[in-house]
Amino acid sequence: MLAKTPPMGFNTWNTFGEDINEQVIRETADKMVELGLRDAGYEYLVIDDCWSKRERDPVTGKIVPDETKFPNGMKAVSDYVHSKGLKFGMYSCDGVMTCARYPASFDHEFLDAQTFAEYGVDFLKYDNCYRPRTADQVLLYRRMSNALKACGREILFSACNWGDVEVEKWARSAGIHMYRSTGDINDSFASIRDIALSQVEKINYSGTGCFNDMDMLVVGMYNNGNVSAGGCTDIEYKTHFALWCMFSCPLMLGGDLRKLDGFCLDLVKNKTLIRIDQDEEGRPPFVPNDPGNRNTPTFVKVLSDNQYAVLFTNFKDDRRAGELYFETIGLPVASGYGLHMVDAFTGEDIGVKKEYMRLELEPHDCAMYICTLEK
Numbered sequence: 001m002l003a004k005t006p007p008m009g010f011n012t013w014n015t016f017g018e019d020i021n022e023q024v025i026r027e028t029a030d031k032m033v034e035l036g037l038r039d040a041g042y043e044y045l046v047i048d049d050c051w052s053k054r055e056r057d058p059v060t061g062k063i064v065p066d067e068t069k070f071p072n073g074m075k076a077v078s079d080y081v082h083s084k085g086l087k088f089g090m091y092s093c094d095g096v097m098t099c100a101r102y103p104a105s106f107d108h109e110f111l112d113a114q115t116f117a118e119y120g121v122d123f124l125k126y127d128n129c130y131r132p133r134t135a136d137q138v139l140l141y142r143r144m145s146n147a148l149k150a151c152g153r154e155i156l157f158s159a160c161n162w163g164d165v166e167v168e169k170w171a172r173s174a175g176i177h178m179y180r181s182t183g184d185i186n187d188s189f190a191s192i193r194d195i196a197l198s199q200v201e202k203i204n205y206s207g208t209g210c211f212n213d214m215d216m217l218v219v220g221m222y223n224n225g226n227v228s229a230g231g232c233t234d235i236e237y238k239t240h241f242a243l244w245c246m247f248s249c250p251l252m253l254g255g256d257l258r259k260l261d262g263f264c265l266d267l268v269k270n271k272t273l274i275r276i277d278q279d280e281e282g283r284p285p286f287v288p289n290d291p292g293n294r295n296t297p298t299f300v301k302v303l304s305d306n307q308y309a310v311l312f313t314n315f316k317d318d319r320r321a322g323e324l325y326f327e328t329i330g331l332p333v334a335s336g337y338g339l340h341m342v343d344a345f346t347g348e349d350i351g352v353k354k355e356y357m358r359l360e361l362e363p364h365d366c367a368m369y370i371c372t373l374e375k
């Protein structure tokens with residue numbers, strides 16, 4: 001079964017855009033192993049847009065890799081990725097061109113799926129640009145879903161239509177394993193916050209076999225080293241990663257792994273956070289307390305093994321209190337039960353809290369706990 005839990009891996013787009021090549025993919029594959037990311041669960045290495053020539057092969061009709069970027073072809077890249085114990089992902093689009101105007105799969109779905117299978121692809125990201133006006137995108141996603149089922153390889157189908165036409169309502173029935181639910185993320189806290197808030201109402205559709213994808217992670221990008229022009233702080237990356245884990249999002253790293261170290265590397269390898277993301281029951285979070293709170297929402301997620309995850313956030317630019325009244329998650333005082341809370345970042349056991357939990361949060365910071373019910 002594919003996407004039993006939210007898919008994890010790396011995607012080239014955030015850092016490299018069109019500057020991709022065999023060398024970058026090999027180095028990234030090496031890093032996924034060296035840094036312990038593969039062993040932490042990050043298994044798919046996905047090449048996004050801009051991998052092909054601008055025209056299909058005039059004789060075979062196939063999409064052809066750009067030979068300056070991939071001089072040995074895609075099978076060689078795929079073999080290298082597989083030799084590292086990783087899985088290989090590629091990209092196409094349901095229109096006549098990809099978003100960056102390379103050949104795309106409209107009316108070539110079955111041929112292209114076959115080509116991807118020949119490359120040894122395990123994951124296909126499928127975008128939604130340059131669709132003919134008369135073409136129905138739901139049908140086009142179903143077409144590619146069928147083409148993948150017919151190609152003789154098990155390929156995870158990752159739809160990227162930015163939440164258009166209520167994708168959360170038909171993605172699962174179309175055979176899609178993860179569906180992009182928002183426009184493109186950028187390396188700023190505003191983008192992270194707005195994406196998370198936009199999904200609170202829709203997240204109930206997400207679960208085992210078909211997950212809501214809030215886009216690739218920007219953790220560790222620091223605006224590609226150009227700090228003066230934006231990017232996030234470590235605290236902001238921490239809140240970003242905690243939110244994605246709380247929402248059971250696919251965890252697709254998007255920062256340059258060749259530069260990922262220290263705080264951000266530890267963050268994306270944090271076993272407790274990954275366990276919360278990858279919980280086998282795949283339940284969505286909810287906002288108890290005050291569902292309309294867009295400043296300091298608290299998220300609660302029911303996990304397997306009688307555990308819970310609680311995430312307090314502060315989306316504002318000043319210090320604020322995060323709070324949770326246990327009654328609002330269905331834990332009345334009269335029950336005698338409280339929450340035994342262990343800090344998900346530090347492992348610190350803060351004991352059993354009764355009735356409510358309140359704490360101060362720095363701007364854009366969060367606090368996350370794994371909890372069990374206890375008297």
Ligand code: GLA
Nearest residue numbers: 013048049099100127160184
């Ligand atoms: C769209 C997608 C991005 C990326 C680019 C590539 O914008 O949403 O994630 O794949 O296309 O051109």
